[in-house]
Amino acid sequence: MFLLTAVDNATIDNIKMDTGRDGIDLISSKNVHISNTTINAPGDDALCLKCDYSLNYPRALENVTITNCMVSGYNEGTFLDGSFKKDGRQHPQGRIKFGTESNGGYKNITITNCIFDHCKGLALETVDGAALEDITISNITMRDINNSPIFVRLGARMRGPKDSPYSTLRRVIISNIIAYDVTGEQGAIISGIPGHDIEDLTLNNIRIYYKGGGTKEQAGREVKPLIRDYPEPDSFGITPAYGFFIRNVKDLKMSDVEVSFMNEDLRPAFILDNVDGADFQHIRTQGASGIPMFKLNQVKNFNLFNSNQLPNTRLSAVDKKEL
Numbered sequence: 001m002f003l004l005t006a007v008d009n010a011t012i013d014n015i016k017m018d019t020g021r022d023g024i025d026l027i028s029s030k031n032v033h034i035s036n037t038t039i040n041a042p043g044d045d046a047l048c049l050k051c052d053y054s055l056n057y058p059r060a061l062e063n064v065t066i067t068n069c070m071v072s073g074y075n076e077g078t079f080l081d082g083s084f085k086k087d088g089r090q091h092p093q094g095r096i097k098f099g100t101e102s103n104g105g106y107k108n109i110t111i112t113n114c115i116f117d118h119c120k121g122l123a124l125e126t127v128d129g130a131a132l133e134d135i136t137i138s139n140i141t142m143r144d145i146n147n148s149p150i151f152v153r154l155g156a157r158m159r160g161p162k163d164s165p166y167s168t169l170r171r172v173i174i175s176n177i178i179a180y181d182v183t184g185e186q187g188a189i190i191s192g193i194p195g196h197d198i199e200d201l202t203l204n205n206i207r208i209y210y211k212g213g214g215t216k217e218q219a220g221r222e223v224k225p226l227i228r229d230y231p232e233p234d235s236f237g238i239t240p241a242y243g244f245f246i247r248n249v250k251d252l253k254m255s256d257v258e259v260s261f262m263n264e265d266l267r268p269a270f271i272l273d274n275v276d277g278a279d280f281q282h283i284r285t286q287g288a289s290g291i292p293m294f295k296l297n298q299v300k301n302f303n304l305f306n307s308n309q310l311p312n313t314r315l316s317a318v319d320k321k322e323l
Helices: none
Strands: 002-005 010-013 016-018 024-027 030-035 038-040 047-051 061-067 070-072 096-102 106-119 122-126 131-145 150-154 168-182 188-191 198-212 244-263 270-285 294-305 313-322
Touching (some): 024 030, 024 061, 047 061, 047 106, 096 106, 096 131, 122 131, 122 168, 150 198
Parallel strands (some): 016 038, 024 047, 030 061, 038 070, 047 096, 061 106, 070 106, 096 122, 106 131, 122 150, 131 168, 150 188, 168 198, 188 244, 270 294
C-alpha cells in the first residue's frame, strides 16, 4: 500500500487497509509518526521497518514512533467487510517487523499500545550490517500467534556491498507484553551468531500462554547456527525450549516474566546457549514433572533471584547445567 523511502517529517494517522502485500514499508526515513492505523495483511508484513540500499548508500531509519495500531492476518478483504474470515493457511503474516533489509541502521524507535491478532509475532531483525539500537517496545497484546511471539535476530546474510560491517543489536527494551494462544512449535527466540552477540537486552512484565504439546525428542533438538540464512523464525523449526530459546547474547535482563502452556509440554521453559551475563528475577513457569526450568550451555554470570520455583542462584560459569 505505502512504500516510503527517505521520507522525512511524515505523519500517517487513522488509515485502515486490507492488502495481500506489505501494508506500510517505511525505509531509511527520519522523524516519522504512525498512529491509529489498522492493517490486515495475510500474505505479507503489515508494518515493516527497513533501511536498505535503494538510495545507493546506507541511510538509517530513525526517530520513529508507532502507537495505537492494530495488525492482523485474516483473509484479504475480510477486515474491511467485517467478516474476519480465516482460510486455514498455516502461517498468515500481518505482523510488525524490523527488517529484513537492514543496511543503514535503526535508531531511536518506539512502538507502543499495539495489537497483533491472528498473525505472526513481533520481529526485530538486522542481518545486512545495520546497527539496531535504542529501541523501546511496550504495551503490546497478541492473540492467535502462529510463530515465535518475540523474535530478536542478529545474523550475517550480508546482502549489500562487499566488506560491509557486521550488524549490531543493542540497547533494546521490550516490556508489558501479553500473548495468548501462541503456537506450541516455537518459543520466543533471541539469537545472535558466534562472535557477534546481541547486547544489552531487557525484557520485563511479559506473559505468554502457549498451546504446548512439545515432546522430549523436540527438547533434545539441536538448532543450527543459521548464520547466513534469511532471518525468519520458521527457519529455526521447532525450538527445544517452549518458552524462550536464547543464544549468543551478552547482558540480558529479564524480570516479571511468566510462561505457561495449555497442553502438557515436555521441553524446558528456558534454554540459554553461549550467554554472558543473564539476570532473571521474578520468573514463573509451568512445567511437566521431571522437566527442568532452565537448561544452560556455555553460560557465564547467570543470576536468578526471587523466583519461587527455584532458590536464588549465582553461577559464574557453567558448561552444561539444568535447573
